[in-house]
Amino acid sequence: MFFQGVFESVTSFLHYIGSMIEDMSKQHTKTDVILIGAGIMSATLAAMLKELAPEWNIKVFERLDQPGKEGSNVWNNAGTGHAALCELNYTKEQEDGSVDISKAISINEKYEVSKQFWSYLVERGLINNPQSFIQPVPHISFVRGEDHVDFLRKRFEKMTAHPLFEGMKYAQDRETLQKWMPLMMKDRPESEAVAATKIDSGTDVNFGVLTSVLFDHASTGNVDISYNQEVTDLVRTEDGGWEVQVNNQNEGRIEHHQAPFVFIGGGGGSLHLLQKSGVPEGQGFGGFPVSGQFLVCDNPEVVKQHRGKVYSKAPVGAPPMSVPHLDTRFIDGKETLLFGPFAGFSPKFQKTGSLMDLLSSVKRDNLVTMVAAGAKNMPLTKYLIQQVLLSKEQRVEALREFVPDAKADDWELVTAGQRVQVLKDTDEEGKGTLQFGTELVTAGDGSIAALLGASPGASTAVSIMFDLMGACFPERLQEWEPKIKEMVPSYGVTLADDPQLIDEIQEYTTKTLNLVGRKETSAT
Known part of the structure; x- marks a missing residue:
């Protein structure tokens, strides 16, 4: 009986110690914002919020050992500065033969918004050397066959009538096409009907590098980025916020973090976490x-x-x-x-x-x-x-x-x-x-948002984050608006309706990012 009592006492004590350790491992760290995933979307939101709400504490959890290693990586992401200048699937031919360029206009405007934010950061010395992530590269649309040549000609006429696409050129003659695309025109049959459009103000963007650049800037403030940290679950807290369960792979333990706002920017992993949140907006x-x-x-x-x-x-x-x-x-x-x-x-x-x-x-x-x-x-x-x-x-x-x-x-x-x-x-x-494209899903109370889908997401990240802020922080937008307009001068304005503003914005971003402007394009 004595030994049985001792055994029960020791067992009870060990159980008590185990419970204490478990409780300690479940201590809740509170912060203002939690970002899940260290890709271009979370990097963009972190950099923007650092400018708009520098007093906020932001935690970023990434399951891999570096930022931008999944969808944002240069080898994994075909998004190279989508501006709808050359992507023919953004300009569809209608049944009556006309060409609808409305999607191209929308994407181009959103890309211009991204370039303005990057320019703001460069101009103020908040990020250095824009050439590390963006380079001027002509954007060309190329077609073969009489029907496609006819489509491209109509597309060119429709687009060049719009101020956003000034500087675009069209050619069918072999001499010009040889200058534009020597590798592609070499040994091409003379009998083949071909045509192309070219605009020199296009860009190539390395979103993996840009992700790192944005996080480098954001982490100089109240932004804490943790790698090898996999978010495995998230649940509502009594005060309407969120508790995020994190598998800390560095230390081999489970942690819990709380915040009133969570952004799920985990690329392909976002859907599973959105489902675990249980918000009705994420169902279906x-x-x-x-x-x-x-x-x-x-x-x-x-x-x-x-x-x-x-x-x-x-x-x-x-x-x-x-x-x-x-x-x-x-x-x-x-x-x-x-x-x-x-x-x-x-x-x-x-x-x-x-x-x-x-x-x-x-x-x-x-x-x-x-x-x-x-x-x-x-x-x-x-x-x-x-x-x-x-x-x-x-x-x-x-x-x-x-x-x-x-x-x-x-x-x-x-x-x-x-x-x-x-x-x-x-x-x-x-x-x-x-659906082809991106889908921003936000809870009705604005406490959580998730980004689903793919192209042209990375190129339009800044506009997507403005949409997120409108849905999740509407009460702060009026306070933030002066700063937002400093970051993005065209904020609140439809560029397509203001050719003079287009010229001013293009001149600003071209100079700051060392790109090629629409008005600088050559005659060829």
């Missing part, structure tokens, strides 16, 4: 993962023959995400050529994610949406299967439609990142609609 969404591959050339003799981002028409039956393009990219201090994308399929929602990501995203509230999307998108499934089965030589043959004399030995196949396209129900297209 599904995700369709698509992987990508590019052919890469770093042979200096080939690279020097091409300078531009050249976009063409997607093959018949292919989705908008498959628009082929040959891009000059600036990676690790040197010029490189990328051609693609070649689509593929993986059930992972992130490149470093789990094979169970897709299956685990299926919930009761989105099951019908997911099933309907599968039924409606059988052509996409067939296309992805065909893409997966392509050999390298077949991919090089696709490249030869852009570069007729391309040699397979000069090009290496590289796997890019994962993109999770949004699935949702819409009034226009019914259940299971596959």
Whole structure:
């Protein structure tokens, strides 16, 4: 009996100690804002809030060991400064033959907003050397075949009538096209009908570098960035805020952090966390993962023959995400050529994610949406299967439609990142609609927001964050407005309606970021 009593006492004591340790591990750290994911979206929001509310304490949790390593990484992100200058899928031909450029106008305006914020940071010395993340590169649209040539001509006429696209040039003659795209015109059949538009004020953006630059700036204030920290759950607190559960992989323990506002900017990982939040605004969404591959050339003799981002028409039956393009990219201090994308399929929602990501995203509230999307998108499934089965030589043959004399030995196949396209129900297209683009989801009380989807998200990040602030911090916008207008002079104004302001903004960002202005374009 004595030993049994001692044993029970020791057991009880150990249990008490274990409970104390567990309670200590669950001590709640409170902060003002929690950002989940250290990609371009969280970096942009952190940098903006540092300017607007420097007194706020902000915590950033990233499950990998560096910022911008997933979707924002230069090898994983095909977003290279999308400004709708050359992307033909943003200007659709209508049934009556006219060309709708409204989406191009919207995207171009949003990209101009991003450039203004970056210029603000550079002008005030808050970030240095804009050439580390942005370079001037002509944007070119290239088509083959009489029907596509006719479309491009109509597109050019419609776009150049708008002040946002001043400086765009059109050509069909071989001499001009040879000057614009020598690598692509070499050995091209004379009988082939071809045309192109070119605008020299385009850019190449390395969003991985920009993410690091923005976090470097933000972390000089009240922004704390923690790596190898995976957010595994989040629940409501009694005061209407959020408690975030974090797996601290550095120390092998679970931590809990509280904040009145949380932004889920985890790329492909955002959907799962939005679902765990339980907010009604997040119900019904599904995700369709698509992987990508590019052919890469770093042979200096080939690279020097091409300078531009050249976009063409997607093959018949292919989705908008498959628009082929040959891009000059600036990676690790040197010029490189990328051609693609070649689509593929993986059930992972992130490149470093789990094979169970897709299956685990299926919930009761989105099951019908997911099933309907599968039924409606059988052509996409067939296309992805065909893409997966392509050999390298077949991919090089696709490249030869852009570069007729391309040699397979000069090009290496590289796997890019994962993109999770949004699935949702819409009034226009019914259940299971596959969305191309980004989707900002905010709770009705503004306490939590999540960003879903893909391109052209990175290029329009600043505008997306303004939308977030309007939904989540409406009571602060009036107070912040003078500072916002200092950061983004066109804030609150539709650039498309003010040609004089367009000129002023373009001159400002061109000078500050060392780019090429629309009015500086050459006659050729």
